[in-house]
Amino acid sequence: xxxxxxxxxxxxxxAWFISCRFATEKExxxxxxxxxxxxxxxxxFIQVKSSTEMAQAFRIEQSAFKPxxxxxxxxxxxxxxxxxLQKRTFAILDxxxxxxxxxxxxxxxxxxxxxx
Numbered sequence: 199x200x201x202x203x204x205x206x207x208x209x210x211x212x213a214w215f216i217s218c219r220f221a222t223e224k225e226x227x228x229x230x231x232x233x234x235x236x237x238x239x240x241x242x243f244i245q246v247k248s249s250t251e252m253a254q255a256f257r258i259e260q261s262a263f264k265p266x267x268x269x270x271x272x273x274x275x276x277x278x279x280x281x282x283l284q285k286r287t288f289a290i291l292d293x294x295x296x297x298x299x300x301x302x303x304x305x306x307x308x309x310x311x312x313x314x
Contacts, residue, residue: 270291
């Protein structure tokens, strides 16, 4: 998967980043493709979609049933280079990470946020 490769091959990852893995079967059934472990905000989830239309439909469905999940949706663009995808993906993840820290008053540690 291109987004996974973009994440793991970036040399200068944010200080909060620990690792990236593919979702378990259970997580995948819940709409998660990738799981990012952080050192201060638990896990961040990524759903990869092939179009903005599919991403919007998924966001509506996801927000109705799992509004508090720390979920980023990434849509790789047609003919997008790896470096551009890396920058976009980490910009999305940085925002999600920062939003979590603000929401929870920077009190998060390790695995405080888990898949229900």
